Amino acid sequence: xxxxxxxxxxxxxxLINAGGKRLRxxxxxxxxxxxxxxxxxxxxxxxxxxxxxxxxxxxxxxVDSSQLRAAxxxxxx
Amino acid sequence: MAAHLIWGxxxxxxxxxxxxxxxxxxxxxxxxxxALEILARxxxxxxxxxxxxxxxxxxxxxxxxxxxxxxxxxxxxLFAAAAEAGGVSAGADDGGAAAVRAYGLNxxxxxxxxxxxxxxxxxxxxPGQERWRRFPGRHRRRCRCCWPSPGPAxxxxxxxxxxxxxxxxxxxxxxxxxxxxxxxxxxxxxxxxAADYAEAAKAAxxxxxxxxxxxxxxxxxxxxxxxxxxLLLRSLGRVLFGIWSxxxxxxxxxxxxxxxxxxxxxxxxxxxxxxxxxxxRHRLIGHGHLQSPTTLYRAWxxxxxxxxxxxxxxxxxxxxxxPAHIRDRQGPRRSPTGTSTLPAVPDIRRADVRG
Numbered sequence: 001x002x003x004x005x006x007x008x009x010x011x012x013x014x015l016i017n018a019g020g021k022r023l024r025x026x027x028x029x030x031x032x033x034x035x036x037x038x039x040x041x042x043x044x045x046x047x048x049x050x051x052x053x054x055x056x057x058x059x060x061x062x063v064d065s066s067q068l069r070a071a072x073x074x075x076x077x
Numbered sequence: 078m079a080a081h082l083i084w085g086x087x088x089x090x091x092x093x094x095x096x097x098x099x100x101x102x103x104x105x106x107x108x109x110x111x112a113l114e115i116l117a118r119x120x121x122x123x124x125x126x127x128x129x130x131x132x133x134x135x136x137x138x139x140x141x142x143x144x145x146x147x148x149x150x151x152x153x154x155l156f157a158a159a160a161e162a163g164g165v166s167a168g169a170d171d172g173g174a175a176a177v178r179a180y181g182l183n184x185x186x187x188x189x190x191x192x193x194x195x196x197x198x199x200x201x202x203x204p205g206q207e208r209w210r211r212f213p214g215r216h217r218r219r220c221r222c223c224w225p226s227p228g229p230a231x232x233x234x235x236x237x238x239x240x241x242x243x244x245x246x247x248x249x250x251x252x253x254x255x256x257x258x259x260x261x262x263x264x265x266x267x268x269x270x271a272a273d274y275a276e277a278a279k280a281a282x283x284x285x286x287x288x289x290x291x292x293x294x295x296x297x298x299x300x301x302x303x304x305x306x307x308l309l310l311r312s313l314g315r316v317l318f319g320i321w322s323x324x325x326x327x328x329x330x331x332x333x334x335x336x337x338x339x340x341x342x343x344x345x346x347x348x349x350x351x352x353x354x355x356x357x358r359h360r361l362i363g364h365g366h367l368q369s370p371t372t373l374y375r376a377w378x379x380x381x382x383x384x385x386x387x388x389x390x391x392x393x394x395x396x397x398x399x400p401a402h403i404r405d406r407q408g409p410r411r412s413p414t415g416t417s418t419l420p421a422v423p424d425i426r427r428a429d430v431r432g
Contacts, residue, residue: 003095007084007088007092008092008095010084011080011084011088011089012092012096014080014083015080023156023188024156024159025159027159027160027181027184028159028160028162028163028166029163030163031159031160031161031163031164031167031169031177031180031181032163032164032166032167033167034164034167034177034282035163035164035167035168035169035173035174035177036167036168036169037167038167039166039167040107041107041109041112041166042163042166042167044103044106044107045103045104045107045109045112045116045159045162045163045166046159047100047103048099048100048101048103048104049100049116049158049159049162051096051097051099051103052096052097052116052119052120052123052155053155054093054096055093055094055096055097055100056093056127056155058089058090058092058093058096059090059093059127061079061080061081061089062081062086062090063127063131065079065081065086
């Protein structure tokens with residue numbers, strides 16, 4: 001992930017190294033294979049799918065933690 | 078550690094936005110308007126699903142239908158769109174695109190159901206270890222078939238296993254809740270439903286060989302080492318998605334160099350390696366940090382339990398997390414095709430946001 005803004009590649013590296021099964025992009029590639037063959041477009045779409053998935057994970061994380069904080073205010077001490 | 082704990086929530090949100098933008102740049106680069114339409118719609122549906130989930134959190138009366146609608150939007154839609162976009166990029170016609178889309182949608186539902194069940198100790202993971210730390214922070218989803226599922230476990234798995242033994246002891250509340258969940262058979266019911274969706278996914282592709290790639294069946298040199306290769310391909314397909322047992326000859330192209338008597342594990346790893354290399358080409362995993370195929374394969378095998386075809390003589394063992402009727406291969410299938418008894422999932426694509 002390249003960008004002149006350093007936090008972007010740093011954060012992307014963090015996510016990439018954290019792993020994941022890459023199930024969704026593989027589904028794209030497998031479906032392309034099933035339907036005739038994997039071209040350059042299929043690989044790019046697979047990458048796009050993984051980016052969308054990663055973006056939702058990042059947003060989820062933030063939503064979840066703010067929900068946790070909200071819930072904590074309701075906890076009996 | 079989750080990214081927002083290191084860089085802060087604002088950075089996480091903004092880099093998420095950046096990733097969305099990059100995804101759309103990549104789609105535009107392909108020049109495939111149809112694929113762009115599919116993934117753009119999926120992005121909208123996922124966002125709707127997340128908001129829907131947010132508005133229904135802490136709802137103790139959440140119905141099964143609503144739960145399915147939520148996981149359909151936030152999880153299964155991307156599986157469906159991923160498969161459909163791949164098929165469209167390879168020139169699939171409407172029927173072919175619909176078939177792989179149906180496969181992806183059902184697989185996504187099966188995946189999320191199993192994921193939720195396993196997080197409460199329905200399988201081989203340590204009982205509840207992934208979830209208890211969030212308990213009772215957030216109860217997003219409750220229904221008859223599945224316990225509410227706080228979302229961060231996904232991100233946590235992805236962001237590495239930084240657990241220390243000191244913090245992995247479930248709270249009494251969580252243990253009690255788990256007792257209730259397990260006691261009423263919710264985990265088993267959830268895994269059963271997941272298995273049915275997995276069957277429905279397979280059914281979506283059955284008999285589609287000619288339709289999806291008619292040229293391939295002619296091009297493939299069937300006679301060459303047909304027996305061993307066919308068996309190997311079938312096994313490999315099972316390891317990956319378990320879908321193509323009826324159409325073994327079209328699953329993978331000869332560039333995988335699958336030879337008679339080759340080891341399935343090795344062949345599977347070689348395919349994963351190939352995918353990783355190509356991902357790297359498009360900076361999906363960036364900076365040359367190729368993940369170990371072995372690690373990936375192990376992670377993958379965790380989802381394998383869903384997709385074991387019946388009566389498959391392959392020696393690969395079925396994981397403990399498999400639903401009982403698959404594990405012992407004796408129990409009756411509730412539905413051979415799976416489609417007739419499944420709860421209806423609303424067709425979220427019909428939602429017209431512009432009107």
